[in-house]
Amino acid sequence: MNPPTPSSVPVPVSAPAPDASRPRDFPIRRGCPFSAPEEYTRLRALEPVARVTLPTGREAWVVSRYEDVRELLADPRISADIRRPNFPALGEGEQEIGARLRPFIRTDAPEHTRYRRMLLPEFTVRRIRAMRPAVQTIVDGLLDSMLAAEAPVDFVPLYANAVSTSVICELLGIPAENLEFFRDVTRISGSRHSSAEQVAEALGGLFALISDLVAQRQEQPGDDLLSRLVVGHLRTGDITLPELLSTVGITINAGRETSTNMIALSTLLLLQRPDLMEELRADPSLMPAAVNEFLRVMSIADSIPLRVAAQDIEISGTVIPADDGVIALLAGADHDPEQFPDPGRIDFRRPDNHHVAFGYGVHQCIGQHLARLELEVALETLIRRVPTLRLAVPDEEIDFKHDSATFGIERLPVTW
Template identity: 40%
Template sequence: MRSETQERFYPMDRGNPFNPPEDYAELRDKAPLSRVRLWDGTHPYLATRFADIKVVLSHPRFSCEPNREGFPHVLEGRMVADKADRSFLRLDPPEHDRLRRMVTKEFTVRKVEQLRPRIQETVDRLIESYTSLPQGADFVEHFSGPLPTEIITYLLGVPFEDHEFFHRATRIQFGSKSSQAEVRQSLDELFAYLDALIDAKEKNPGDDVISRLVAEQLVPGHVDRETLINIVRLLLSAGHQTTQNMTALGVLTLLQHPDQLALIKQDPTLIPNAVEELLRYSSVLHMGARRVALEDIDVNGHIIREGEGVICSIPAANRDGELFPDPDRLDVTRPQARSHVAFGYGVHQCVGQVLARAELQVVYGTLFNRLPDLRLAVPFEQLRFRHDMFVYGVHELPLKW
């Protein structure tokens, strides 16, 4: 471990694949707002304490717009995707609020509960399909990848048969080794695809989110075409990328913690809380939420100057012992598990979190009941984790049942 006065390069390496980098705990205790160095030579702050991160993510004068001077770009290729993004995710209020309201009604608790039978049917069918394969089949390829993709494409009205195209685009746009040129080309291809899809929805609308956005927002002129394409791109990528990785990583985490898995098998009413604890414990958005100060701002006694960037570490916040006693222990009965910031915090928190929770609850509530002997098919040490991606998880998960 280094002194807190020594500058770290970001992103940092993990020791244990289930835990955030060891430096986070040291920084949280000694220098919870400290400078780090990025690939482009810039030196934003890294926030590692829950209380500080809540201030940054809720303060109206911290901007999330990636084209502003000082905004921290943690990956070279990702910078291209961020700067091209015109969805509400990368806009400040009031424009953020106006655009977000266009889609929030599609992801309410009532809407998601109406969708739950379809989620259950999809999970049941994918389990049947998965268990028809040879023992050791990849759970990511045959279950955790298809599940959220099927659900989000159904909701949006996107042809599921094009899922390989979306997954390839996501791998490029979220990969740490992707060049700017590769990301730019991938974005151009995805934009062209979505532009053509919106054309098709104008001519032949269906009962889906894109058709409603076209009819209710694009045609009356409430949103321009480029912005609508960006909104659909956000919903499509976020709708499968994060849930896919959280599904597989959560299954692996439970398999590696058999005492906790036994608890939810014995008492299925624990599953909703277990989902919250797994979200806290795993925190797949491991490269954080980023902001830049629009003026000098006091963050619990530390002044962030105008134009200085801040990376809010979601994994570090979710392992803060001030809020979560014994934070490195998985505890599916943890009373305050839902206090995590796995979906972000403030006005920009994940618009699809109700859907993600429902999918995870159905998976964990069904999978281990249907396959009580589910286990790893390879030694744990052979698993490849997604250190190289903006969203954390496992590349493959071979299982036996």
């Protein structure tokens, strides 16, 4: 596996652009799992605002330069409302089910503001920092279980998914008895090939579980996020039950899927780069910076910022007309050499690493502090406790998730 990085594959800026009458297909596959698609290099140089054709047959715009992505995501003229006709959904049933359930990440102010104000106190740096001992206990227990199994094992369900799902369940106060249930829900709801009916069925099972727990918290609240949402917002009428179910559901799905993928991809990268593994083992204090660099390099939520122009918006000399769909490419921005010199190089001491892997602007990921904590603890513990960890299959047998909302690994057989 070790495909060349974008910085080692120069793209001549004098190359002719594709036929403008036929926008390129999007999404664009990655050639290297630890980088943006190579085509993004050409886009930044020649078509920083480019037309694309989506799997739905609709056309939209993609924006690939760092400054342009930040400008776009901070522009009040851009909308995240999934109900808009030209919303650039990438999955078959994504817009239909999203318009029905209204996840708060696909809404605009003042509705979106109301949800963020409700959730922000639960995800502050201070509150998340206080969770570190609990996260460490979870990680140690899950690693004990993995090491007790007969090698080789699939690292994704036994560790990456188990850590991310257990932590988000710990935060919410949800029993983490069936970790694969949550993974299955996300696998269906996050696939670009799932129909609206399939997504609705998967989410229906999740909402039924949450609804039963809400009823329990109504009678006997505890010291967890779900209880605080029930007591402080559902009982007071700040939020309806369907809104609460949607909010908790998206928190589980988005929180566990991104962390699962990042833990697995970061582990694979370290297994293929023993020099980086040794650097972290020699100086564990580098782990927060390493996590930040992994987030930038992977940018697994590349095309999550789906938007519609509410008015005409000019970006890098191109006007995106009102009502057109537009996608801010996070991986394109995070591999922009104007912002990150030699962007394909992994540097734990990279200065001013202000990446946009968590998005930017009013919709920036609300759970980013929790994600960083999970990655730091999961990777540090793994490196420290399993120094002999290694792949159990050839590189070419590793399957990647190219057709999911976030990029990741399907299976990662490892041994020790």
